[in-house]
Amino acid sequence: MVTSPLRADAARNRDLLLATARAVLAAEGPTLQLNDIARRAGVGVGTAYRHFPTRRALVEALADDAFTALLGEAREANRHDDAWTGVAMLLRALLLRQLADPALTEILSTGPDQDATERTTGHRDEFTTLARGVLERARAADLLRPGLADDDLQHLVCGVVFALRIGDSLEERVDRYLQVLLRGIRAG
Amino acid sequence: MVTSPLRADAARNRDLLLATARAVLAAEGPTLQLNDIARRAGVGVGTAYRHFPTRRALVEALADDAFTALLGEAREANRHDDAWTGVAMLLRALLLRQLADPALTEILSTGPDQDATERTTGHRDEFTTLARGVLERARAADLLRPGLADDDLQHLVCGVVFALRIGDSLEERVDRYLQVLLRGIRAG
Amino acid sequence: MVTSPLRADAARNRDLLLATARAVLAAEGPTLQLNDIARRAGVGVGTAYRHFPTRRALVEALADDAFTALLGEAREANRHDDAWTGVAMLLRALLLRQLADPALTEILSTGPDQDATERTTGHRDEFTTLARGVLERARAADLLRPGLADDDLQHLVCGVVFALRIGDSLEERVDRYLQVLLRGIRAG
Amino acid sequence: MVTSPLRADAARNRDLLLATARAVLAAEGPTLQLNDIARRAGVGVGTAYRHFPTRRALVEALADDAFTALLGEAREANRHDDAWTGVAMLLRALLLRQLADPALTEILSTGPDQDATERTTGHRDEFTTLARGVLERARAADLLRPGLADDDLQHLVCGVVFALRIGDSLEERVDRYLQVLLRGIRAG
DNA sequence: TATGAATGAGCCTTCATTCAT
DNA sequence: AATGAATGAAGGCTCATTCAT
Known part of the structure; x- marks a missing residue:
């Protein structure tokens, strides 16, 4: 149909x-x-x-552009030669897209079982696949702290978004927090 | 009186x-x-x-025990010989207390201007002072990534709490996330 | 529009x-x-x-017909050849319309600042203008007790309405009270 | 008892x-x-x-002093040589006492059937008797507009109180309104 | 398809009154 | 007699959702 x-x-x-x-x-x-x-x-x-x-359908529609853009950036991260740079690109994109569009955070912070449209579920699956690619490459090169699951990374980025939204002057804190995260998840 | x-x-x-x-x-x-x-x-x-x-008064009353316990742990962290261990103790306590009591997260994630009782404002002030002590010691020993403000740390912990609450099997993820945070904020 | x-x-x-x-x-x-x-x-x-x-909006809507009718009668009073008859017509109308519709009393007994609609404010202004016309003519002919302001008259009529509503058998007392008022405000 | x-x-x-x-x-x-x-x-x-x-009992207790004072003044009015002066004294007292004490207005504006205490009912009866005396004397001398019942006078005074309370600068309007009433109820 | 009137469950809050302490 | 905590009916208002036009 x-x-x-x-x-x-x-x-x-x-x-x-x-x-x-x-x-x-x-x-x-x-x-x-x-x-x-x-x-x-x-x-x-x-x-x-x-x-x-439903409210959910509206939120998904709102987030759609941001989600699509995020997928593009995830593909790019996946293609990058340097594995660690790929990780950085992925997480940075995930962070910035959420900051730019709160609707995306709502989608990413809730389960796929709540999705109203197949389209969103599709986006979600594709993102998961792309992220897995990026992270597996990093793991293969022993660049990623052992024990961190793919989901952990996504959750942690959502957490950083939350942290950024608590206080004022969000923009100037973005890079600081992102660096903390990247250093934190890196092996060694 | x-x-x-x-x-x-x-x-x-x-x-x-x-x-x-x-x-x-x-x-x-x-x-x-x-x-x-x-x-x-x-x-x-x-x-x-x-x-x-008000709802706020109830939340504060709910959080009161956890907040009091947190203050005790913050004092302990402040007294510990090793500066970095102090930081770890402080953030761990901040994290675990919030996980154990969602009301505490609400208090810590919102402004002091919303406090209904002086008691909560007092707790907040005391915690701020204790945390400053812990963190200044770590900064003096160049143990802390430069550029991180006291508030940043508190926000980041709230973010980790948020991240932990997104998915299931929370308990087993706590230490993983905490280690990420500690490594991320450490100098070098 | x-x-x-x-x-x-x-x-x-x-x-x-x-x-x-x-x-x-x-x-x-x-x-x-x-x-x-x-x-x-x-x-x-x-x-x-x-x-x-709001409650006020309802009361104004209730009073609207009565207020409109009152305006018609006030215009008529204004047009009448005899100045004193005009006064009598005006006050009689003001009295009877309030008795017939308690909502009108509420509107007239409270400030224009409480009006919810422009329409009511408009009615109020028009009535004030018409009443001023009637009373000025009477003053010019020295028919009105000196010192009585336009507002005084309106208040006194509200007072008579109040007095009528205290006891029973309202209808048979209306003319008696109205005569008292008219005699009382007349010069001489 | x-x-x-x-x-x-x-x-x-x-x-x-x-x-x-x-x-x-x-x-x-x-x-x-x-x-x-x-x-x-x-x-x-x-x-x-x-x-x-009950609320009523409190209001009656509040009004008691004013009511007692009013009775004293009514007796005085009754004793005055000049019948018309007596009327003026009575109505003036009735007016001023109510203005000075809103509780008295509430008592006088409502039925005796609502009285909580016998004391108030007694006051009410005594006042009625005294007022009847004052007014009968005036009627006997043809000083009072025919057709006005004792109750009418009391109601009209309550109405004047109401009228006075509608607007501002109450004090300066008292005498004006009182004169209107006195002229209005006087024969001729 | 679009409209927006209607619905009513349900939340917040106040206050007159009772009753255990 | 005094106290003040407890009660819960009742009123004010909002808002997600349905449905007649």
Whole structure:
């Protein structure tokens, strides 16, 4: 079954809702209210529910661009000659993409069983595969602290994101925290 | 003026409410609702509000034991001969206490301006002082990665707590993550 | 922009709420509770709040007809040839409209700063202007006891309404009290 | 049955409650809350309820002094040589006492059937008798507008009180409004 | 398909009153 | 007699979701 292309007006509404939700998410934190988004988008609640039957579906749609970009960066990390540089690229991308889009953090911090769309599950699987590649290479070269599972790394990055969001002046702390993480997971 | 000891029945209710809240917090996450706690404790809503006028007051009361214990451990870390061991003791205590009591994480992850009681503000100040002592000693011995502020450390530990809570089998991951953090913040 | 006409069902609910509120107000005094009105109207609370976001908005809507009618009568009073008859018409209308609709008394007895709608503020302003016209004409002809401000008159009528509502058999006392007032404010 | 004299401490508490209630009434309007009064008086709620089992009982106790003083003035009015002066004295006293003590207005604006104490009922009866005397004398001398019942006068004064309380700068309006009333009720 | 009115469960909070201490 | 903790009905309001138009 192929998803039928949206009618022009339906597509416009969908984009409008996403743009509005993104703005609200950035400005007011992760308490998305479909009602509120619909009103601000100048669209009926019913329309909002048609496009995004659950809050989760909306969050996934919001995160989709960031997730796609992240996959591209993960592929690049995988291709890089130097194994450790690959790890650094991967984690850096994972960190920055989440900082730039809180919706992505919500997706990555929760289980795949909560995914509303197959698309997100697919992204998740692909990312897992790519990350495994990057990390296995590093492990093969004894660059990674022994005992760290792939999931551990992903969780730790989420943790760093959380740590960064606690205080102010986030931007100037990003590299500091990233270096701590990288040094911490490195062998030796 | 000394706070008068509670009447026996009042003390019983207070404890009942705290125990209930602790159980709910552990089982269902940080969405404490005073009404709900009161109902589950088999106590009138009014009683809950008398003891804890706001959600924050309840969380602080919940966290109080853990916070007190943490202070004791921080003092111990401060007294330890070896500066680096002191740091490890401090961060380990900070990590374990939060894992054991989610209320403590809420207190530590939010601003002091939200504190409802002076007692909590006092704890916070004392912890800050103790931590500064521990960390300054380590800095004086060039044991700590340059550029890390005291707050950074506290935030990073909160981040590790967050990371640990994302997945399952939390206990077996604790030491792994803690080692990553310690290695990451160590100089050299 | 014209206020769009309500959908048929919305209009029905609005009218239902107003009718219910009017009945309750007449029967049980000025303690309007939105929750209660909604329940009695057989309508969800949310519906009540959608139509009347505050108690004040409801009271203003209730008083609207009476206020509009009062404005008509005030215009008529203003146009009447005889200045004193104009005064009598004005005060009589002010008195009778309040007796017929307690909501109007609430509006007139409280400050314009509490108005929820511009419409009510507009009514209030227009009434003030009309009343000033009527009273100025009477003052110019030395028919009004010196020293009485426009506001005094309005307050005194509210006072007479209050006096009438204290006891029973209201109707037969109206003219008596009105005559007392008219004689009292007349010069000489 | 004679009311037993209060123990000294009980009398002290009673006075304390009354003084507090009077202050609150003056400062914050007629929404007396027994709980609140008790707390402000530094007395247990239970004690407040012992002394004043209902809100009404408290209001009556509050009004008692004013009511007693009013009776004295009514007697004086009754004794005055000039019948019309007697009326003026009576109404003036009735007006000023209410302005000075809102509790008195509440008593006078409600039915005798709501009285909690016999004492208040007695006051009410005595006042009625005295007022009847004053007014009958005036009627006998054809000084009073025909058709006005004793109750009408009392209600009208309550209305004037209400009118005075609507706006600001109450004091400077008292005499103006009182003159309106006196002129209005006078024959001719 | 789009709309937005309607719904009502459910949370927060207050306060009059009772009753154990 | 005094105290004040406990109670819980009740009111205010929000918001996720459904459904008539």
